[in-house]
Every structure is written in C-alpha cells, then in structure tokens.
Amino acid sequence: MADIGPSASIEAVESGLAAQGYIASRQIATAVYLSQQIEKPILVEGPAGVGKTELAKAIAAWRGMKMIRLQCYEGLDEAKALYEWKYAKQLLYTQILKDKLGEVLGGAPTLEAALNQLHDFGDVFFSKEFVEPRPLLQALEQPAGCVLLIDEIDKSDAEFESLLLEILSDFQVTIPELGTVSAVAPPTVILTSNSERDLGDALKRRCLHLHIGFPEQKLEERIVESRVPGISQALRRQMVGFIHELRTLDLKKLPSVSETIDWARVLVLLQASELGHEMVKDTLNVLLKYEADIEATMPQVSTFIAKASRQGVFG
Amino acid sequence: MRENLHRFFRAARGAGVRLSPAESIDAMRAVSKVGFTDRTILRDTFLLTLAKSQDEKKALGDCFDLFFDSPEPEAPPEDDKTDEQDSQGSNATSDSPGDAGGGDEQAEGLGQLAQMLLAQDRNEISAAIANAASAASLSDIRYFTQRGIFSGRILDQMGIQRLRDDLDNLTATNPALAERLTNALDGLRGTVRDTVSQALMLYGREEAENLRNEILRNAPLSRIEPRQVEQMRHLIRQIARRLRERYSKPRKRQRRGHLDVRRTLRRNAAWGGVPFLTAWKRRHRDKPKIVALCDVSGSVARVSDFFLLLIHSLHEVVDDVRSFAFSGHLIEVSDILESQSPEEAMAEIMSKVGFGSSDYGSSLDDFEHGWMSAITPQTTVIVLGDARSNNLDPRADILRRIAERSKRLVWLNPEGRMAWGWGDSEMPRYSTFCTVVRQCATAKQLERAVSDIVASYQ
Numbered sequence: 075m076a077d078i079g080p081s082a083s084i085e086a087v088e089s090g091l092a093a094q095g096y097i098a099s100r101q102i103a104t105a106v107y108l109s110q111q112i113e114k115p116i117l118v119e120g121p122a123g124v125g126k127t128e129l130a131k132a133i134a135a136w137r138g139m140k141m142i143r144l145q146c147y148e149g150l151d152e153a154k155a156l157y158e159w160k161y162a163k164q165l166l167y168t169q170i171l172k173d174k175l176g177e178v179l180g181g182a183p184t185l186e187a188a189l190n191q192l193h194d195f196g197d198v199f200f201s202k203e204f205v206e207p208r209p210l211l212q213a214l215e216q217p218a219g220c221v222l223l224i225d226e227i228d229k230s231d232a233e234f235e236s237l238l239l240e241i242l243s244d245f246q247v248t249i250p251e252l253g254t255v256s257a258v259a260p261p262t263v264i265l266t267s268n269s270e271r272d273l274g275d276a277l278k279r280r281c282l283h284l285h286i287g288f289p290e291q292k293l294e295e296r297i298v299e300s301r302v303p304g305i306s307q308a309l310r311r312q313m314v315g316f317i318h319e320l321r322t323l324d325l326k327k328l329p330s331v332s333e334t335i336d337w338a339r340v341l342v343l344l345q346a347s348e349l350g351h352e353m354v355k356d357t358l359n360v361l362l363k364y365e366a367d368i369e370a371t372m373p374q375v376s377t378f379i380a381k382a383s384r385q386g387v388f389g
Numbered sequence: 390m391r392e393n394l395h396r397f398f399r400a401a402r403g404a405g406v407r408l409s410p411a412e413s414i415d416a417m418r419a420v421s422k423v424g425f426t427d428r429t430i431l432r433d434t435f436l437l438t439l440a441k442s443q444d445e446k447k448a449l450g451d452c453f454d455l456f457f458d459s460p461e462p463e464a465p466p467e468d469d470k471t472d473e474q475d476s477q478g479s480n481a482t483s484d485s486p487g488d489a490g491g492g493d494e495q496a497e498g499l500g501q502l503a504q505m506l507l508a509q510d511r512n513e514i515s516a517a518i519a520n521a522a523s524a525a526s527l528s529d530i531r532y533f534t535q536r537g538i539f540s541g542r543i544l545d546q547m548g549i550q551r552l553r554d555d556l557d558n559l560t561a562t563n564p565a566l567a568e569r570l571t572n573a574l575d576g577l578r579g580t581v582r583d584t585v586s587q588a589l590m591l592y593g594r595e596e597a598e599n600l601r602n603e604i605l606r607n608a609p610l611s612r613i614e615p616r617q618v619e620q621m622r623h624l625i626r627q628i629a630r631r632l633r634e635r636y637s638k639p640r641k642r643q644r645r646g647h648l649d650v651r652r653t654l655r656r657n658a659a660w661g662g663v664p665f666l667t668a669w670k671r672r673h674r675d676k677p678k679i680v681a682l683c684d685v686s687g688s689v690a691r692v693s694d695f696f697l698l699l700i701h702s703l704h705e706v707v708d709d710v711r712s713f714a715f716s717g718h719l720i721e722v723s724d725i726l727e728s729q730s731p732e733e734a735m736a737e738i739m740s741k742v743g744f745g746s747s748d749y750g751s752s753l754d755d756f757e758h759g760w761m762s763a764i765t766p767q768t769t770v771i772v773l774g775d776a777r778s779n780n781l782d783p784r785a786d787i788l789r790r791i792a793e794r795s796k797r798l799v800w801l802n803p804e805g806r807m808a809w810g811w812g813d814s815e816m817p818r819y820s821t822f823c824t825v826v827r828q829c830a831t832a833k834q835l836e837r838a839v840s841d842i843v844a845s846y847q
Contacts, residue, residue, distance in 0.1 A: 080423040104433040111422040159658050278441040285443050
C-alpha cells in the first residue's frame with residue numbers, strides 16, 4: 075500500500091467502505107487511512123444516528139476482521155471491560171487439589187521447607203487459565219487483529235477513561251498478577267462519543283479526532299441510494315431535500331442519517347412515487363421523535379415539500 | 390519544511406488550538422505519511438490530528454488557510470509600469486542598440502536585490518522575503534506596535550541598503566531604470582508590510598488576546614463598554630470551561646455501611662475468598678444545587694447578566710440551578726435562560742422585571758411565597774445585589790428564614806466594601822444572616838466567588 079500515493083490509498087479506503095454500504099466523506103476516509111498508517115485510535119464525535127457505530131462495522135467488514143464491541147455505561151469498570159479472575163474455578167480447583175497439596179507437602183519436615191516447596195509451584199492459581207478476558211483483553215489477543223469499537227465512551231465514568239489510556243497509546247494492558255499483555259496485532263480502535271460530557275485531554279490527545287456531522291445533500295442521496303436501493307431517484311432527491319429543509323428548523327432532535335434511511339424504507343414500503351402532503355404528515359413520526367417537534371413542523375410541511383420538489387427539478 | 394510545520398504549530402496555538410508537543414509529533418508523523426502534494430488532504434490531516442473539538446477544528450481550518458496563503462508580491466500596479474517600460478525599452482533597443490547594452494551592463498553592476506526586482510521574478514522575490522523573514526525571526530512578532538521594526542529588519546536582511554546606493558547612482562546615470570527600480574521598491578515594501586501583518590495575525594493573536602483578557606478580567610463589570618460585552622461573554626465562557634474542568638472530576642467518597650460483595654471477593658481472591666480487606670459501596674457525592682437571586686435593577690443588571698451566564702454554563706458541575714431575577718418584584722428566569730441565547734434571554738428578562746427601582750423587601754416576600762420550597766438543606770442560595778432598597782422595608786427576617794433552610798447563603802455585592810451601609814444600603818442588616826459576603830465587581834472576583842461555592846461541595 076505504501077507505494078501507491080496517499081490520495082490513491084484514501085480513495086481505496088473510500089471505495090472499500092462503499093463496497094460495504096458505507097458511503098464515507100473524504101474526511102472520514104482520510105481518518106481511516108491515517109489511523110492505519112500511524113496506528114492511532116479514532117475518536118468519532120457527532121450527533122446520534124450519523125453512522126459512528128456503522129463506520130466501525132464497515133471497517134471490520136471491509137478488512138474481513140472480527141469486530142469486538144464494548145458498550146460503555148455509567149459504572150463500567152475494569153472487571154467488565156478488561157479481565158476478571160474466574161473465582162469459582164479458582165475455588166473449585168483449590169478444593170480438588172487440597173489432597174494433592176497435602177501429598178506434595180507431606181514429605182517436608184519443617185514449615186519452612188513446606189513453604190519453599192510451595193514456592194516452587196509458582197502462582198498456579200493466577201495464571202492465564204483463570205483469567206476471563208473481557209472485550210479489551212480479547213481485542214489484544216486476536217492473532218489476526220480486529221476492530222475494537224468502544225461505543226459511547228462519554229457515558230462511562232472518568233476513571234474508566236484513564237483505564238483506556240494504556241490500551242490506546244501502547245496497545246497493551248497491565249494485569250498485576252500476570253504482567254503486561256501486549257497486542258498480538260494492533261487492533262483498529264474506534265471510540266464514539268455523543269459529547270454528553272467533555273472527554274479528558276489525555277484521552278483526546280491519544281486519538282485522531284473525527285467529527286461527523288450531518289452529510290451534505292449529495293452525499294446523503296448516495297447513502298440512501300446504497301442503503302435503500304429500491305427507491306426511485308426523483309423521490310430520493312425530494313425526500314433528502316425535505317430532510318435538509320427540516321434540519322434548518324430549531325428542533326429538539328434533528329433527524330439524522332439513520333432516520334433518513336428509515337424514512338426511505340417506509341416510503342418504499344408504502345410504494346410512494348413522490349412526496350405527497352398526506353404521506354409526509356402520516357410518516358412524520360419516523361423522522362421526528364418528539365411530539366413538540368412534530369407540532370412545530372406540521373404547518374411547514376407543504377412549503378418544505380414545494381421547496382424540495384423545486385430542487386428536484388432544477389438540482 | 391519541518392521549520393514551516395513548526396511555525397504552523399505555533400500559529401495554531403495562537404489561534405486558540407491547544408497543542409502539546411506529543412500532538413505535534415503525531416501530526417508530523419501523519420504528514421510524513423500523506424505528504425504535501427494534496428492540499429485538502431493535508432488540511433484534513435491537520436484537522437484530524439491537532440484539533441480536538443469542533444471549535445478548534447474551525448479555528449485551525451481558518452489558521453491553515455491563512456498560513457498557507459502567503460501574500461503574493463504586489464504585481465498588478467508594477468505590471469502596467471513594466472509593460473510600459475518594456476515597450477519603451479524595446480523602442481529604445483530598436484532605436485539605439487548600443488544604449489540598451491549599456492543599460493544591461495549597469496544592471497549587472499547593481500546589487501542582488503536590485504537585479505531581482507528588475508528581473509520581476511515573483512517566485513524568487515517571494516522566496517527572498519520568506520528567507521529574510523525567518524532570518525529576522527518574524528514568528529516572534531507579538532504586538533501590532535512591532536510591525537515597523539519587523540518590516541525594517543526584513544528589508545535590511547534583503548539588502549535595502551545596497552539598493553538605496555544603487556538607486557542614488559542610477560538617478561544620475563540612468564533615470565528611467567531608477568524610476569523603474571523605485572516603483573519596484575514600493576511594491577516590495579507593500580509586500581513586506583503584508584507579510585508582517587499576516588504574521589502578526591498568525592503569531593500575535595495569543596499575546597494580544599491574553600493581554601486583552603487580563604485587562605477585561607480586572608475591569609468592573611458594571612462599567613464595561615457595549616463593544617466589550619461580546620468579548621466579556623467570551624471570557625465568561627472560558628471561565629466556565631475552566632471551572633467545569635476543575636470540578637467535573639469524579640465526586641465519590643467511601644461510605645461504610647454497604648459491602649460491595651463483588652469487589653470484596655475480587656480483592657480477597659488471593660486469600661481464597663476470606664475477606665481480609667473489605668470494599669464498600671461508593672456513592673456519588675451531591676453536585677451543587679444552586680438558587681440564585683439576582684438584582685437586575687440599574688447598575689447591578691450587567692453584573693447579574695454575566696453571573697447568570699456563568700452559572701448556567703456550568704451544567705456538568707452543577708446539578709440544578711434555579712435563577713430568579715428581581716427589581717421591584719421577583720420572577721423565575723431559569724426557563725428563559727435555558728431556552729434562549731444569552732442576549733435574547735437577558736433582553737426578555739429585562740423587559741419583564743428590569744430597570745425598575747429595586748425593592749428587596751417585596752422581592753424577598755415574592756420568593757418566600759412562591760418558591761421557598763426550592764430550597765433544601767443541600768442548596769446554596771446566592772444573592773447578587775447591592776442591597777440598596779430605596780429605604781423600603783428590607784425584610785431581613787425572610788433572609789433569615791432562607792438562611793435557616795439552606796446549606797449556605799452567599800451574598801455577592803458589586804459595590805466596594807467601603808460603600809456598604811452608607812446611604813440606603815442595607816448590607817449590614819443582611820450580612821448577619823449570610824454565610825459568606827463578598828465583593829464581586831470584576832470577572833476575576835466572579836470566578837473566585839463561583840469557584841468557592843462549587844468547591845464547598847467537593
């Protein structure tokens with residue numbers, strides 16, 4: 075890949091993702107390319123439903139890698155994210171091995187000798203056998219590399235962020251009883267955030283920062299085209315135009331790409347050939363998730379449809 | 390090119406993008422991968438590696454455009470002249486070839502700069518300016534007053550002294566060429582001036598901003614000029630950001646009582662599950678609950694404006710804020726502030742209660758009847774006002790009841806301590822019930838006051 079120029083490789087990323095049904099803008103493709111080249115995680119920010127999680131899935135599918143997903147929530151700790159000892163197994167083994175232990179130590183004349191003998195066996199109960207790997211450790215242990223998706227990192231606590239730092243910068247974790255576990259093959263790490271809280275500078279510093287906003291009209295049309303192939307071109311242009319008009323309103327929750335795709339599917343299901351006034355009013359609840367938003371939009375529907383179809387004619 | 394990158398990083402810092410050395414190293418690694426050939430890719434690369442928020446992305450994008458858009462040597466005005474003179478020159482050549490040969494010889498005898506200017510090679514001139522600029526360490530420029538010095542240094546570096554000598558000689562021997570050279574020199578001066586102005590914009594912004602902010606921080610809020618209001622809002626947002634960063638750290642403390650079985654087992658696995666060490670469930674510490682009563686009459690209004698902006702920008706640190714504004718009577722303004730931009734919100738608040746003569750007694754009475762239940766033992770009540778009640782009944786008894794119900798009662802007074810108790814100021818009567826009374830006239834004092842209030846919950 076190194077002998078092709080960077081712009082060609084970036085285009086390769088773009089077409090690779092497109093083959094998986096993910097239409098990436100130039101910036102996204104550049105970010106993916108760079109993260110591969112300089113081995114850095116990508117921190118993706120943006121409103122809900124613009125395809126942050128999809129990006130990770132598309133990369134995994136494109137490179138034919140396994141995707142490991144860690145969904146963050148408040149109270150997530152290292153026992154659930156990194157590794158945990160299999161306590162039950164440890165206890166069970168100690169019970170079973172009790173007699174064996176007696177035999178081994180039986181020959182020792184003094185307590186000191188018994189202790190020394192015990193030392194020779196090493197930390198049997200704190201070996202790899204008894205570690206239950208959680209997503210982060212799993213990701214490091216994949217021999218073929220993988221895509222590690224740390225979803226909605228902003229939902230987790232600040233301590234968890236610090237836990238991630240070692241993984242993000244060096245692709246390794248330190249387990250006190252075992253030592254440091256390094257990645258077999260460095261995973262591609264994607265972190266997503268809805269900006270619910272400001273992430274720490276230490277975390278941001280270790281990542282490429284990618285902001286995905288609402289796509290431009292042309293790009294969104296292509297996204298709909300790839301996701302909902304059954305929709306006619308004229309209707310596609312109209313509906314994307316309508317949604318762009320909608321986004322200029324001051325709504326509680328603006329419709330994002332996932333809503334656009336849902337709506338396109340609904341329109342195909344209803345076998346609509348063009349945007350009708352009634353049709354839009356009936357299906358508006360697919361786009362808008364708050365009653366107040368729907369009420370605010372209702373009176374404007376006709377003007378938006380008119381604008382969108384004018385665009386359809388000239389655009 | 391490395392030198393250029395370093396200068397760009399410096400410029401980016403000036404534009405308000407916080408860059409650590411590690412980030413610049415990352416950026417350089419990334420740039421070494423993508424190369425310099427495609428400008429949009431280079432731009433995207435910087436945006437990805439250096440900027441860490443959307444504001445920073447915008448600032449960095451602007452900075453990039455400015456940085457890689459070096460001012461072209463001024464060509465248009467010269468072009469006409471040179472065309473003219475070229476035609477003159479060609480006329481001259483056709484008329485008398487001997488003369489022209491003499492001119493060339495003279496040009497050869499000239500200094501390097503003069504030759505360059507006469508050759509009109511724009512790329513060469515640009516390169517010369519860039520070299521001279523780095524020799525004069527133009528990127529150290531900080532204040533607009535330094536523009537003259539740096540222009541002079543650059544021109545010196547380029548050898549303007551020699552050019553002047555050449556000009557003096559030429560005026561006597563070859564006036565036409567001298568005139569051409571003078572015009573070219575004017576053009577050069579213009580270009581250098583532009584280069585320096587651009588450098589000032591790139592590198593001087595940080596210092597200029599710091600200086601301005603330092604002055605603003607210590608200026609009395611009630612007396613700042615209208616044109617500074619926007620800057621002050623910006624400053625207040627910065628303060629809010631700083632406070633958020635400082636206090637949004639985890640608020641947890643050990644609470645003995647409930648055993649955390651999971652963590653206890655885990656911690657004691659080494660002893661076969663016999664609990665030598667115990668782990669206790671932790672509880673999130675309360676975030677501050679704030680009830681703010683703000684006087685919006687006359688001169689206190691502006692301070693209240695900034696105070697409300699600050700308090701309402703602290704979402705992540707403060708759990709719950711309820712704000713009330715009063716002059717003659719009192720209304721709740723939390724919703725107005727939450728739903729609208731600061732300017733609109735203040736305008737609406739002012740139209741509802743603002744600019745009347747203040748009546749602390751009846752405003753407190755309104756509060757007691759309407760919203761006393763908003764105060765819980767975890768609440769900090771902040772009153773912002775000058776306590777000048779126009780000789781009406783101050784109703785300090787209500788303030789006493791508020792103090793009894795709440796965790797803390799803080800009074801912020803924009804007036805200096807000297808004025809408290811003089812004239813119609815009821816400050817001494819009120820202050821007996823307050824946990825803290827402090828002066829709050831500047832952004833600095835405002836920051837300190839709010840910081841202390843939030844800190845008391847940590």
